[in-house]
Amino acid sequence: MADAKKPRAAFAPWDRRELPGSFTVEETAKRVGHYKWVEMRLFEALGGWVPTVPELDVKMRLGTHTYHHAWHADLWNKRLPELREMNPERLTAPANDHIVEFFEAMTEPEAPEQTIEKLVGVYRVLIPAKIAAYTYHLNNTSTITDAPTIRSIKFILHDEYEDWTNGEMLLQSLIETDDEIERAAAQQIRLEKILLKAGGIVGPGSLGGESQASAETVGAPA
Amino acid sequence: MKKHNDVTSLARDSRFERLSLEDQFSDPRNAVMVGRTGGTGMRRRLDPARPGSPDRARSLMHGIFTGEIQALEGAGRTCFDFEVGTGDDEVPFELKLDMARQCWDEARHCEISVKLGEWMGTEIGEFAETTVLFEAACNPDPVLRLTGVNRALEGLAIDVFNTMREFGAETGDPLLHFCEDWMLADEVTHVKMGSDWLRRLTEKDPERRSRALEFQRVVDKLFSGAGFRGEEEDSTIRLARRFRELAGFSTDEIDEISELSRQSRDEARARIAQRALTEAS
Amino acid sequence: MAKVIVTPETYNLVFFDSGRIAELVGEAADKAGFAADAEIRVEVDERVPLGRTKTVSLDPISIWVEGGAFEDAKRPRQLSDQSVQDVAGRLLFRAHDRLGGGFADAPDDDGLTLPQQVAWDAYAVGRAERAGLPASRSRRLYHFRNRHGFNDVADAAFDRLWNGVDLTWADIEAACQETAAAKEAASA
Ligand SMILES: [Fe+2]
Numbered sequence: 001m002a003d004a005k006k007p008r009a010a011f012a013p014w015d016r017r018e019l020p021g022s023f024t025v026e027e028t029a030k031r032v033g034h035y036k037w038v039e040m041r042l043f044e045a046l047g048g049w050v051p052t053v054p055e056l057d058v059k060m061r062l063g064t065h066t067y068h069h070a071w072h073a074d075l076w077n078k079r080l081p082e083l084r085e086m087n088p089e090r091l092t093a094p095a096n097d098h099i100v101e102f103f104e105a106m107t108e109p110e111a112p113e114q115t116i117e118k119l120v121g122v123y124r125v126l127i128p129a130k131i132a133a134y135t136y137h138l139n140n141t142s143t144i145t146d147a148p149t150i151r152s153i154k155f156i157l158h159d160e161y162e163d164w165t166n167g168e169m170l171l172q173s174l175i176e177t178d179d180e181i182e183r184a185a186a187q188q189i190r191l192e193k194i195l196l197k198a199g200g201i202v203g204p205g206s207l208g209g210e211s212q213a214s215a216e217t218v219g220a221p222a
Numbered sequence: 223m224k225k226h227n228d229v230t231s232l233a234r235d236s237r238f239e240r241l242s243l244e245d246q247f248s249d250p251r252n253a254v255m256v257g258r259t260g261g262t263g264m265r266r267r268l269d270p271a272r273p274g275s276p277d278r279a280r281s282l283m284h285g286i287f288t289g290e291i292q293a294l295e296g297a298g299r300t301c302f303d304f305e306v307g308t309g310d311d312e313v314p315f316e317l318k319l320d321m322a323r324q325c326w327d328e329a330r331h332c333e334i335s336v337k338l339g340e341w342m343g344t345e346i347g348e349f350a351e352t353t354v355l356f357e358a359a360c361n362p363d364p365v366l367r368l369t370g371v372n373r374a375l376e377g378l379a380i381d382v383f384n385t386m387r388e389f390g391a392e393t394g395d396p397l398l399h400f401c402e403d404w405m406l407a408d409e410v411t412h413v414k415m416g417s418d419w420l421r422r423l424t425e426k427d428p429e430r431r432s433r434a435l436e437f438q439r440v441v442d443k444l445f446s447g448a449g450f451r452g453e454e455e456d457s458t459i460r461l462a463r464r465f466r467e468l469a470g471f472s473t474d475e476i477d478e479i480s481e482l483s484r485q486s487r488d489e490a491r492a493r494i495a496q497r498a499l500t501e502a503s
Numbered sequence: 504m505a506k507v508i509v510t511p512e513t514y515n516l517v518f519f520d521s522g523r524i525a526e527l528v529g530e531a532a533d534k535a536g537f538a539a540d541a542e543i544r545v546e547v548d549e550r551v552p553l554g555r556t557k558t559v560s561l562d563p564i565s566i567w568v569e570g571g572a573f574e575d576a577k578r579p580r581q582l583s584d585q586s587v588q589d590v591a592g593r594l595l596f597r598a599h600d601r602l603g604g605g606f607a608d609a610p611d612d613d614g615l616t617l618p619q620q621v622a623w624d625a626y627a628v629g630r631a632e633r634a635g636l637p638a639s640r641s642r643r644l645y646h647f648r649n650r651h652g653f654n655d656v657a658d659a660a661f662d663r664l665w666n667g668v669d670l671t672w673a674d675i676e677a678a679c680q681e682t683a684a685a686k687e688a689a690s691a
Contacts, residue, residue, distance in 0.1 A: 040318075043301060043318075043322050044301050044302045044318070045223070045302065046298070046301075047297070047298030047299065047300070047301030047302045047321070047322065047325055048223050048298060048299060048301065048302030048303070049223070049298070050294055050295050050298030050299070050325070051227065051231055051232050051233060051295035051298065051299060051356070052223070052227075052231060052233050053233055054233035054234055054235050055235065056235060056291075056332075056336075056346070059233075059291070059294070059295075059332075060294070060329045060332050060333060061329070062298070062329075063294045063297075063298060063325040063326060063328060063329030063332070064325075064326050064329045064330075066298060066301060066322045066325040066326065067322045067323055067325055067326030068326075069322075070301070070318065070319050070322030070323070071319075071322075073315075073319070074319050077315065089306075107223045108223070109223075110223045110224070112233035
């Protein structure tokens with residue numbers, strides 16, 4: 001620090017960020033729109049379930065998690081105009097019809113005896129799938145041009161990991177019999193099958209590679 | 223999951239017992255209380271000097287606890303029940319975000335209430351639960367729902383928390399005072415949310431605004447319950463003018479709630495006196 | 504079991520059963536140490552949903568309660584076994600104390616200060632709980648802290664009273680003085 005005028009490298013030797021990334025602005029906007037749609041459906045579902053759940057600890061946790069996902073939706077809503085989408089509603093859309101079907105099936109359980117089914121859908125199927133899709137995005141986008149998306153994903157993933165753990169622990173403490181294990185597994189299998197058809201939470205390509213499913217894409221920008 | 227459920231959908235574990243408003247008001251002993259409580263039939267101010275005040279504080283806190291659960295449930299349903307849009311049965315995206323934020327706040331209030339209940343020696347479900355708050359939260363018009371819940375009921379919460387905070391200060395209960403102080407801050411935020419959304423959503427629809435304010439008056443009056451909340455010396459819960467101002471109530475609006483409380487008290491007094499007369503004859 | 508006479512015998516405003524009240528109070532009287540031939544009178548003011556209670560006479564033992572004191576807080580107008588035994592245990596242990604020598608110097612119930620009342624209650628309810636009667640230690644502790652201070656001195660005094668055996672009025676007074684001194688020191 002002796003000579004303040006001495007030229008230094010713009011990128012320090014330990015800063016290995018690179019320009020290239022897997023997504024264009026348009027692709028990023030489309031993906032972010034799908035994220036927002038998923039986060040919205042999730043926070044609405046959690047909020048809607050609150051009165052239907054008799055277990056006090058689960059009820060309070062759902063209330064807290066409702067806000068987490070609403071905040072994620074808000075982050076994506078604010079990111080869309082920065083990605084040249086001046087009408088965020090236009091891109092706030094499901095990746096395809098199967099993801100709509102997935103949410104319909106996930107939110108079907110309503111009775112107070114179905115807390116296990118409710119939690120399985122969110123914490124054993126949807127949140128792991130969100131973590132996967134967000135992590136894929138984080139690892140493949142440009143670390144320089146798309147830094148704002150990366151920053152949001154990191155905040156979001158922090159919530160997702162914590163909520164996933166919370167939800168899984170609630171499930172493990174609720175499941176006490178063989179029959180309940182089977183109920184949980186049946187719900188998981190049912191939802192995983194729909195999600196497979198959807199190709200992940202943002203459709204085929206949720207984890208890169210377009211080959212995992214042949215679902216038609218809807219709600220994409222013209 | 224279907225949209226717009228009702229109070230029967232509230233799921234509780236076996237510790238909770240529900241009490242309807244009708245049961246509450248039809249208790250024949252209400253009439254006997256006339257002479258004892260200045261004619262209102264209601265219990266008096268939460269005065270630390272009275273031997274039973276710690277138990278009354280416990281019972282009031284339990285009422286707050288079940289109110290927090292219902293506030294959480296109501297805010298959750300508002301996230302779910304309405305689509306984003308500009309129709310009368312739709313809401314702006316930002317309103318849903320506010321309701322999700324309120325879910326988190328109310329979930330914390332439930333957590334605080336559980337811990338506070340333990341501190342005060344109260345068991346979960348020790349007292350009966352009334353469900354008026356959630357009933358207001360079932361209104362199918364989002365503006366009426368927000369006005370009834372966030373302005374009338376969360377407004378009442380401001381009055382209750384302020385009263386309990388003062389009680390905590392008078393008795394030297396550090397935890398009660400601490401908790402009420404924090405919850406009071408959140409409730410002021412929620413009431414402000416209600417006031418802001420009422421103004422924004424009815425800016426061009428004065429008729430809808432007056433319907434919402436009328437609904438608020440009905441709920442306010444119900445909760446002023448025979449002088450339970452008001453500005454009289456012996457009101458159990460005192461109207462918290464300063465905090466209501468912070469939450470966006472105008473002086474006229476606060477005066478109106480005070481007047482509603484007075485009316486409600488007078489009506490209850492007349493009703494109970496009439497019943498006593500009928501029973502005596 | 505002690506002989507318990509409950510008035511009124513039938514109720515119009517609440518769903519109480521005087522036979523059941525007599526049975527529950529009789530059990531509590533046994534546990535408080537009353538002889539099998541003791542007579543205990545219980546007067547219930549069914550008109551009042553509040554929870555005030557008092558011992559109105561020691562010979563015979565007569566206790567008076569507002570209906571709310573025996574009521575189920577979850578189910579208005581219904582009798583709560585637990586409430587009856589909680590109240591009876593507290594009042595009867597205290598009445599039994601008065602009949603022994605150790606509490607001869609204690610003022611009448613009406614002359615007790617609030618701190619003295621809750622201190623004596625802590626001693627009474629602690630024994631009731633050990634005798635198997637329903638009691639909430641945390642509720643009594645909260646009452647105690649409200650009257651004696653939210654501090655370690657008060658909590659230690661409460662523990663001593665709650666766990667106390669064969670205490671006298673002098674012990675109750677000593678606890679009150681100790682907590683009053685701690686309160687005074689804190690506010691000085
Ligand atoms: Fe609250």
